[in-house]
Amino acid sequence: MSIVTVQGNASGTGTLTIASPNTDSNYTLNLPAATGTVMVSGNMPAFSAYASAAQSVANNTYTILNANIELFDTASCYNNTGSTVGGIPAYSFLPSVAGYYQVNAAWYSATPSGQISSSIFKNGVAYQLIASSFSSVGQVLGVNCLVYLNGSSDYIGFYIYQGQGSTYATLASRPDLYYFAASMVRGA
Amino acid sequence: MMTLYEKIKALYPSLQDADFMDTIRLQNDSDGKGDYIAKWEHPTLPKPTEEQLA
Numbered sequence: 636m637s638i639v640t641v642q643g644n645a646s647g648t649g650t651l652t653i654a655s656p657n658t659d660s661n662y663t664l665n666l667p668a669a670t671g672t673v674m675v676s677g678n679m680p681a682f683s684a685y686a687s688a689a690q691s692v693a694n695n696t697y698t699i700l701n702a703n704i705e706l707f708d709t710a711s712c713y714n715n716t717g718s719t720v721g722g723i724p725a726y727s728f729l730p731s732v733a734g735y736y737q738v739n740a741a742w743y744s745a746t747p748s749g750q751i752s753s754s755i756f757k758n759g760v761a762y763q764l765i766a767s768s769f770s771s772v773g774q775v776l777g778v779n780c781l782v783y784l785n786g787s788s789d790y791i792g793f794y795i796y797q798g799q800g801s802t803y804a805t806l807a808s809r810p811d812l813y814y815f816a817a818s819m820v821r822g823a
Numbered sequence: 824m825m826t827l828y829e830k831i832k833a834l835y836p837s838l839q840d841a842d843f844m845d846t847i848r849l850q851n852d853s854d855g856k857g858d859y860i861a862k863w864e865h866p867t868l869p870k871p872t873e874e875q876l877a
Binding site for chain 2: 690693694695696697698699701717718719724725726749750752759760761766792794796798802
């Protein structure tokens with residue numbers, strides 16, 4: 636028979652409690668034959684934010700989306716301001732737990748010419764990008780990716796790009812058209 | 824007031840839009856510092872100096 640060992644931490648003073656739900660039925664939690672860290676809601680950062688105001692995007696310039704309204708930010712790892720806060724750059728996500736994160740972002744463009752792009756930047760450098768030709772009737776250009784973040788210094792931002800030949804202004808008050816979200820899907 | 828892109832385009836009219844998605848990257852982090860050249864890897868044209876862009 637294999638053995639189950641519960642081991643305390645020699646330097647800690649807190650108490651770890653494994654609590655049972657209020658039930659009269661029997662249940663079994665099966666553990667995999669693998670080494671790793673158990674992920675629970677408290678160590679799986681997630682956030683979702685959108686831009687509430689119009690934003691000017693200079694021609695041919697990758698510009699971070701000013702997603703200033705948070706729908707949720709479970710671990711306070713997203714900075715929804717235009718200044719660095721707690722080491723997190725403006726409008727960026729710097730999670731405090733190392734792992735793999737699913738990222739979803741999109742913006743709406745109705746430029747009459749040129750290319751448009753949606754890009755996830757990691758540590759200020761393009762990580763994954765999608766581009767499309769203009770559409771004067773408008774289009775939502777989304778980007779989705781998986782990215783590893785080290786939980787201490789890695790951060791990501793959502794950059795939008797347009798090449799219509801002049802500065803383009805995004806729409807205001809459209810949370811459904813300008814958003815940036817990420818959630819841990821696997822620990823390191 | 825000219826944008827950074829317009830200043831660079833005035834300096835190097837031969838640059839194409841595709842250059843700005845490939846060998847040149849202009850960036851704005853919305854941190855109050857404005858547009859800046861994040862990458863300049865153009866094969867023939869040198870990166871503009873601060874004086875040229877002033």
